[in-house]
Amino acid sequence: MSNAVKDVGKLQITTPSDREIAMIRAFDAPRVMVFEAFTKPELIKRWLGVFGKWKFEVCEVDLRVGGKYRYVWSGPDGAKLAMGGVYREIKRPERIVATEQFDDAWYEGNAVDTTVFVEKGGKTTVTTTVLYDSKEIRDNVLKSPMESGVAKSYDKLDEVLASMPAGAAK
Amino acid sequence: MQPHGYGLRPGRQLDATFAALADPTRRAILARLAAGEASVAELAKPFAMSQPAISKHLKVLERAGLVSRGRDAQRRPRRLEAKPLAEATIWLERYREYWEENYQRLDALLEEMKANQKKGSRTKRKGETR
Numbered sequence: 504m505s506n507a508v509k510d511v512g513k514l515q516i517t518t519p520s521d522r523e524i525a526m527i528r529a530f531d532a533p534r535v536m537v538f539e540a541f542t543k544p545e546l547i548k549r550w551l552g553v554f555g556k557w558k559f560e561v562c563e564v565d566l567r568v569g570g571k572y573r574y575v576w577s578g579p580d581g582a583k584l585a586m587g588g589v590y591r592e593i594k595r596p597e598r599i600v601a602t603e604q605f606d607d608a609w610y611e612g613n614a615v616d617t618t619v620f621v622e623k624g625g626k627t628t629v630t631t632t633v634l635y636d637s638k639e640i641r642d643n644v645l646k647s648p649m650e651s652g653v654a655k656s657y658d659k660l661d662e663v664l665a666s667m668p669a670g671a672a673k
Numbered sequence: 674m675q676p677h678g679y680g681l682r683p684g685r686q687l688d689a690t691f692a693a694l695a696d697p698t699r700r701a702i703l704a705r706l707a708a709g710e711a712s713v714a715e716l717a718k719p720f721a722m723s724q725p726a727i728s729k730h731l732k733v734l735e736r737a738g739l740v741s742r743g744r745d746a747q748r749r750p751r752r753l754e755a756k757p758l759a760e761a762t763i764w765l766e767r768y769r770e771y772w773e774e775n776y777q778r779l780d781a782l783l784e785e786m787k788a789n790q791k792k793g794s795r796t797k798r799k800g801e802t803r
Contacts, residue, residue: 512776512777512780514769514772514773514776516768516769516772526772528772528776530776530779530780530783531780531783531784532783532784532786532787536783536786536787536790537779537783539786540779540782540783540786546782546786549778549782550775550776550778550779550781550782551775552775553778554774554778
């Protein structure tokens with residue numbers, strides 16, 4: 504944890520178990536603020552998935568246990584991406600547990616997202632863990648790169664690629 | 674939460690690539706081949722490993738399409754096939770990039786929120802800031 508706090512701005516991706524993917528990122532802001540940015544539609548709309556021509560079309564959050572959230576983005580050429588879920592646990596401003604499902608499911612079954620906010624010295628570390636129904640689904644999402652240690656060797660792979668002659672990858 | 678356009682499922686090739694990359698010796702072999710083609714004997718040298726052991730790793734890499742054999746029939750040099758490796762990296766990069774970009778936007782938003790809060794607490798000292 505404290506490591507992540509030191510590394511504000513550095514994203515860590517790990518697999519805590521064979522059904523999970525976790526992302527850890529520290530932000531230079533108090534927890535209450537980060538929690539708001541994750542849960543208030545007018546704030547979510549400012550940062551989540553809005554790049555290039557992708558925009559929010561629907562961003563609804565009913566932040567209570569049993570309440571629903573729904574996100575719909577529209578992109579170039581009429582492309583659309585829609586997802587949503589139900590809040591299972593809310594402990595403001597520490598923890599949110601919610602289900603996650605895409606309309607056009609690109610993985611089978613359900614996933615449960617747990618987001619934990621930890622503040623230390625005015626900085627907040629956010630850990631988002633996605634738990635999939637099965638290992639197979641998790642692996643489908645990641646195609647095992649993390650599990651197989653590729654994530655760890657990511658920098659090494661970069662070196663390999665960097666040392667390749669220009670245009671070799673074409 | 675998933676990135677747009679990254680939802681495309683990586684194919685078989687990617688599976689084979691990732692499996693092949695799971696081993697540190699194989700990654701080292703690839704790094705060596707990135708510097709130029711090499712024979713099995715040359716590849717085995719820096720490792721505390723027998724040539725047959727290295728050959729086994731090479732077989733995995735060849736099956737994954739990451740390594741091919743050169744024309745010289747005597748030395749049978751191995752060389753790096755860059756394309757699958759590049760594809761695997763691109764895929765992983767997309768996942769990471771997607772979230773890095775999101776979080777960078779969030780950084781900017783949080784800075785703005787912090788600035789607003791400061792302003793707010795200065796201007797309405799009397800009232801509660803909430």
